[in-house]
Each structure stands twice: as C-alpha cells, then as structure tokens.
Amino acid sequence: MKKPQGRTGGEGPLEMALKQLGxxxxxxxxxxxxxxxxxxxxxxxxVSVPVRMDNGRLKVFTGYRxxxxxxxxxxxxxxxxxxxxxxxxxxxxxxxxxxxCALVNIPYGGAKGGVVCDPSKMSDxxxxxxxxxxxxxxxxxxxxxxxxxxxxxxxxPRVMGWIMDTYSMNHGHSVPGVVTGKPLxxxxxxxxxxxxxxxxxxxxxxxxxxxxxELSGSTFAIQGFGNVGSNSARIIHxxxxxxVAASDVTGGVHNPAGLDIQGLLAHVARTGAxxxxxxxxxxxxxxxxxxxxxxxxxxxxEGQITxxxxxxxxxxxxxxxxxxxxxxxxxxxxxKRGVLVVPDILANAGGVTVSYxxxxxxxxxxxxxxxxxNERLRRIMTGAFAETAAMMERHxxxxxxxxxxxxxxxxxxxxxYRGLWx
Numbered sequence: 329m330k331k332p333q334g335r336t337g338g339e340g341p342l343e344m345a346l347k348q349l350g351x352x353x354x355x356x357x358x359x360x361x362x363x364x365x366x367x368x369x370x371x372x373x374x375v376s377v378p379v380r381m382d383n384g385r386l387k388v389f390t391g392y393r394x395x396x397x398x399x400x401x402x403x404x405x406x407x408x409x410x411x412x413x414x415x416x417x418x419x420x421x422x423x424x425x426x427x428x429c430a431l432v433n434i435p436y437g438g439a440k441g442g443v444v445c446d447p448s449k450m451s452d453x454x455x456x457x458x459x460x461x462x463x464x465x466x467x468x469x470x471x472x473x474x475x476x477x478x479x480x481x482x483x484x485p486r487v488m489g490w491i492m493d494t495y496s497m498n499h500g501h502s503v504p505g506v507v508t509g510k511p512l513x514x515x516x517x518x519x520x521x522x523x524x525x526x527x528x529x530x531x532x533x534x535x536x537x538x539x540x541x542e543l544s545g546s547t548f549a550i551q552g553f554g555n556v557g558s559n560s561a562r563i564i565h566x567x568x569x570x571x572v573a574a575s576d577v578t579g580g581v582h583n584p585a586g587l588d589i590q591g592l593l594a595h596v597a598r599t600g601a602x603x604x605x606x607x608x609x610x611x612x613x614x615x616x617x618x619x620x621x622x623x624x625x626x627x628x629x630e631g632q633i634t635x636x637x638x639x640x641x642x643x644x645x646x647x648x649x650x651x652x653x654x655x656x657x658x659x660x661x662x663x664k665r666g667v668l669v670v671p672d673i674l675a676n677a678g679g680v681t682v683s684y685x686x687x688x689x690x691x692x693x694x695x696x697x698x699x700x701x702n703e704r705l706r707r708i709m710t711g712a713f714a715e716t717a718a719m720m721e722r723h724x725x726x727x728x729x730x731x732x733x734x735x736x737x738x739x740x741x742x743x744x745y746r747g748l749w750x
Contacts, residue, residue, distance in 0.1 A: 339655045341420035341630050347656050349423070352732040355723065362740045366426075369419055370437075371395040375465035377443060379458045382451050389458060393441040393466045395475055396422035399742040402473055403439035404429060404680055406480025407462075407487070409455075413442035417630070421651055425680065427735030428673040432712045434684045437739075439475050441466065447482045459487050463494040470495070472505030472691065478683045479509040481554070485521065489514050505690040508683035515693075517686035519701035520679075525559030526702060527678015528649045530709040532564065532623065535645055535670050538717055541622065544568025547586075549619040549643070551575050552628030553602050556649050556676070558593060560625055565589040573611055573619045576602045577628075580616045583608030617641060626653035633658045641667060648672040663726050671728035673735060674716055681708050 339347075346367060353363040377389040392415055395403040405425045418440045425438030443462055447455055469475055479488055488507045492514060495506045504515030512518065519526070536543045548569050550557050553576040561571050570586040578601040581587065588607045595605045603610070617624065617637055624643035626632050630652035633641065638658035646662065647670045648654060654662070654669060662669055682705055689695050696704075720730035 340416050341652050342416045344656050345420040345423045352736050362743055369394050369396045377462045389443050389445050391443040391462045392418045394418045394422040395439045397426040397437035399739050401435035403475040404436035405439035406478045407441040407483050408481035409443050409445050409447045410481050411446045413444045418442050428677050430738040431673055431735040432677045432681055432708050459490045460494045463491040477507050485511045508686040515690045518698035520682045522559040523682035524556045524676050524679035527709050528560045529563045530706050531675050532647050534713040546622040547572045548623050549573040549616055549621040550625045551616050557627035561589050572621055573616050575613045575616045578603035580611040581605045581608040582611040626650050638662050648675045671731045674731045
C-alpha cells in the first residue's frame with residue numbers, strides 16, 4: 329500500500345501496531361494461536377463511494393470499514409475524512425481501538441472507517457451526499473449490535489446525524505444506537521463532544537500526581553487544535569496549566585510566558601486557523617514538538633514523533649491525545665531519555681468511553697446529566713491509569729507496553745473462552 333502524504337517517519341501504522349502486539353505477546357507468553365488470530369482483522373470492507381458534485385460531474389471516492397475484533401462485544405470506532413486515509417492506517421487504528429476498549433474495560437471490539445477525500449475542498453452538500461452514500465455502502469456491516477461508528481478526524485455530530493438518518497430510513501424506523509457522537513436532539517450524550525479532551529485532562533492529572541508534579545503551573549505544548557486539541561487546551565487552562573505553544577495544520581504560535589487561550593479560541597473560531605494569532609511567535613508543527621515545556625500533547629496525525637526528532641523532544645511527559653503519534657523507534661529513544669509517554673490507548677480513551685455511555689443511553693432511551701457523564705468518565709479513566717501504572721511497575725516496562733499488556737490480555741482471555749468455530 330502506498331504511504332499517505334503528510335505522514336512522517338518510515339514505519340507504517342500497521343507495521344507499528346503489529347510490532348507492538350508482537351512485543352506484548354512475548355511479554356504475556358501469549359499462545360501462538362491467539363497471537364496469530366489477533367494479528368488479523370476479522371472483517372475488511374472496501375467500498376466505492378460515487379458522489380454527484382456541485383458542478384454536476386460524478387466523482388468516485390474510496391471508503392473503508394475495518395472490524396478488527398468482536399471477541400468482547402460489537403465493534404466500535406470512528407470515521408475519518410482525510411486525503412491521507414488508506415487501508416493500512418484504518419486497519420492499524422481498528423486494532424488499537426480493540427486494545428483501547430479492553431483497557432478501559434468496556435464491552436466493545438475495535439473498528440475504524442474512513443473515506444479518502446479532502447473535506448476542506450468540498451461543500452456541505454457534497455459532504456452530506458458522500459456521507460449518505462458511504463453509510464449506505466457500509467450499512468451491511470454496521471448496526472447497534474454489530475458495529476457503532478463515531479466521529480473522528482474531519483467528521484462531527486452533523487455527519488453522525490446523516491449516518492443515523494440514512495441507516496434509519498433504510499430500516500423504516502429511528503435507530504439512534506447505530507452511531508455515537510450524535511447531536512443531542514437525535515439521542516446524543518451530554519459531554520460527548522469534549523469527552524476525548526476531558527479524558528486527556530483526567531489522565532494528565534493522574535500522571536502529574538504520579539510524577540510528583542502539579543498540573544497547575546505546569547507548561548504544555550499542544551500539536552493539533554481541532555476538537556481534541558482545542559478542548560484540551562481550554563480545560564487544562566481552566567485548571568491552571570500554562571499553554572506555551574499550540575498549532576494546527578496551518579502552523580502554530582509559541583509564547584513561553586503562556587498563550588491567551590480564550591483569545592486563541594476566539595481567533596480560531598473567527599478565522600478557522602491558528603495561523604495569524606498575534607499572541608506569540610509563529611512556530612511550525614515540527615518545531616512545536618521540540619518546544620521547551622513540561623508536558624507535550626500531540627493531538628494531530630499519527631507518526632509525528634519519530635527516531636529523527638525524538639532526541640530533541642524537551643518535554644518530561646508526552647500525553648498522546650492523537651492516535652499513534654509516536655513510532656516504536658521513537659518510543660525507545662524517549663524511554664532511554666527518561667521521558668514518560670502516556671500512550672494513546674489510555675490517554676485518548678475518553679471519547680470511546682463516553683461513546684459507550686451514549687450507546688447505553690440510546691438503547692435504554694434514558695439519558696444522564698453532564699455531571700453524571702463526567703463523573704463516570706473520571707472514574708473509568710483514573711481507574712485505567714492506576715491499573716496501567718501498577719502493571720508498569722510490576723513488570724518493569726514502559727507505560728505503552730503496560731497498557732497494551734492489559735488490553736491484549738483481556739481480549740486474549742475472551743478469545744480463549746470463546747474458542748474457534750467451526
């Protein structure tokens with residue numbers, strides 16, 4: 329498979345995910361049969377998505393949906409719209425979602441979906457037509473008891489509403505449980521929109537305590553200022569953290585004295601980009617990763633911290649809000665330098681956790697307050713961090729390996745009990 333543009337480093341995401349699984353399988357003494365089964369997705373669907381564009385011409389996009397595992401329950405995973413989407417990436421992210429769901433101990437397996445497109449160059453009407461056709465094509469494998477999509481990169485509650493409506497119209501009745509991350513008026517959950525960022529905050533609180541630091545007064549650099557990055561910045565700022573650098577795809581801004589986060593949020597809302605904010609000096613995405621700070625939060629694309637730039641990362645802690653932002657080679661370098669990496673399957677698990685809450689609420693048609701959602705999320709995230717830290721100390725491994733060991737062992741146990749049919 330071709331390597332998508334914009335991805336750094338030589339290691340592909342699936343290669344990286346399989347390498348991590350191999351390391352963990354060895355640590356756990358995993359049965360070769362179980363290891364072999366977990367290396368492969370359970371189901372892969374590739375679809376053509378023909379769309380009538382605004383100029384009247386037909387354009388065919390390529391879409392994917394990969395279901396990695398159903399050992400512990402129906403599949404769960406986001407849908408992303410991006411020109412760099414490919415099957416290698418989607419399969420890797422589906423696998424990581426399996427470990428993530430098991431780590432926070434919710435009854436899902438992992439899935440992921442995506443369409444190769446550039447939504448920044450498409451009208452709302454084109455995106456809606458693409459979404460509805462893609463939903464129709466993957467409808468044969470999704471459903472509230474089979475596979476429940478959610479928002480991911482460049483998708484949002486509105487897109488989930490279109491998917492829910494398309495699926496529902498083809499079933500003759502409303503099916504709110506087919507997706508999560510929906511608008512509240514369609515059965516969405518309070519707290520879902522900022523759930524990933526709030527989970528990042530809860531884990532960051534825990535890792536600060538673990539390292540004997542105070543979050544209040546610590547300095548942060550955040551790469552990526554979409555939903556997760558911007559909400560992480562806001563919540564951390566509200567709790568006394570100092571954001572010294574932030575960036576998005578257009579570029580970034582750095583101020584060692586701290587950025588005016590409210591001003592930056594207003595600027596991004598007004599202009600659609602971090603670039604041009606006058607509260608500091610311009611900085612590139614690459615340079616932001618090397619910013620002097622206590623905690624670095626990569627919240628953009630995968631493969632951003634590599635063997636090439638890991639020696640120049642100055643943060644004491646890396647909290648992975650993005651999926652797979654650190655390559656395995658970079659992991660080794662950061663570990664040797666004493667940089668603690670809180671892995672993606674733990675750090676950004678808040679989104680899938682509150683998606684699980686939303687799915688439960690949709691099925692029961694009984695909805696919780698935002699305070700209930702956030703408190704339940706805090707309990708799950710802090711519990712998962714404590715279990716991961718204990719595993720890390722018991723086995724004397726890095727935190728990613730410890731988190732993977734917990735997640736993989738739970739999936740392997742379920743696979744062992746279910747056996748092989750026929």
